[in-house]
Amino acid sequence: MQTRDISELQDFCKKIRRHIIEMITEAKSGHPGGSLSAVETLAVLYLEVMRHDSKNPQWKERDRFILGKGHACPVLYATMAECGYTPVDQLKTLRKMGSIYQGHPDRRFIPALEASTGSLGQGLSVAIGMGLAARMDGNPSRTYVMLGDGEIQEGQIWEAAMFASFHKLDNIVAIVDYNKIQLDGFVKDIMELEPLADKWRSFGWHVVDADGHDLLALRRAFAEAEATKGKPTVLLAHTIKGKGVSFMENNPKFHGMAPTKDECEKALKELA
């Protein structure tokens, strides 16, 4: 892990949040809430934790990241662009015909993406396949997969959870972006997940609970995951949907609704 100044990370996060707001406003559709909640996690992964090289995206020993909750792709696009994978000046073409920044992550347009996602529940299984391949080859590559909290209501997640611990796969890390809100409302009202840590533990995973907006806590959590051998680790990243924009925070409306021009200006002022 290559640590940076916390202030550098904080500046990066603010920049990503501004991109997210501008991209989705320009697209007039998209998912701001779950993009904003995942900003710190992706920042710590891409700037500190993962070994990767945007100049050599097919490097065989790179660490990999899969966004299971593909609808939050603005946060991934902005982070990858700022890391040099794709053009920053095209971010505002999000969701437009011909854009590399498709409505959900699409490897046909950005080959550096590890998986095309958008249908929930499948990213963890794909990550497991990559983890198995790395282990077979003695490749140090680690795979990180971010899941939405609503996403883990999918049955396939638990098929995959059983598999990963049974096969003692310690080179994959699942991150649940636990912002407690899904499309139709609060998770607790749609399909409660608690006791969530117990569920993962009973499936044989090492569980780390952390504040998903606390950069130091995230850094510690990923270090703990890497040090955990013989079982996979899940990070329950407790986050706030819409984090960083007062009127979007904890507001189910902004799961899948673009800000208006006025709301955009207001949001950007808060993120100045």
Next chain:
Amino acid sequence: MAAKTKFDLKMGSATREAFGKTLVQLGRENKDVVVCDADLSKSTMVHWFAQEFPGRFFTCGIAEANMVAIGAGLASAGKIPFVASFSAFVLTKGFEQLRVTVAYPNVNVKVVGTHSGISIGEDGPSQMSIEDLSLATALPGFTVISPADEVSMAAFVRLAASHDGPVFLRAGRAKVPVVYNPDQQFAIGKAIELIDGSDVTLMAHGLMVAESLRAAEILEAEGISTRVVDVPTIKPLDTGAVAKAARETGAIVVGEEHLVDGGLGVKVAQAVTQSHPCVMEFVGVTTYAESGTPEGLLQKYGMTAANMAAAARRAVARKK
């Protein structure tokens, strides 16, 4: 000519057995070949691979959706995964995963569905795959293969492995007659003319190829000159062979152990209407079957040489 000139049709092994044996040989030749199983290894016959290559064999438990997507991850990291289960389960329970993690990003996964059709017999309709070709051919980028016998299956397992892109390979449970000599050459996308004829063409895949050969004998005795074409690759279809049959014989009967509402018949009809419209008849399943012996079921549900011959007579009569 490598195809047999006279078809005495000695009974051979099931195509699933040829699949399992060839997979082991392939494993010895290519260390990137890996196998995923959903608790049916003794039935799909990947257990031989598991015995020889335990480090390249992954038990997924009874969880087909997860298995398919794990295959996608393995392939994305450079492996050549064979993901095997009963056709009825891997394509239905894994369909959305085949769509989003395999077909749409064009990932190099080899899906093998054994126990296809109704000839699995006593287990009944829940285990009988009669929709699998409709599903597999619906996926853009997928190559869909249904070999007729042990010789062609062995060849197509290797062709599937060396093909860059997703493949669905269909295998059967029951023993089937040997159609080909061991030196027959096969290629993805190529149909094989087994008997030439001028009045009608019988096109088939899987166990209906042998039935078509038997039907041709019956028809020849009646003075109907019958062409028989094995179409092991259902997608991409050998449209050249279809157009040639339509043009030269003017009547095509498609026989398959699959719903007539999907599969080869529909694909051939599409190709015929785009090239040289001709009379067509379809022999296949029209509904869910029941428990029974494989032979009894094929007879009751109309997938025998007699059914092919009857359809051919209808087609020839309609030409006039």
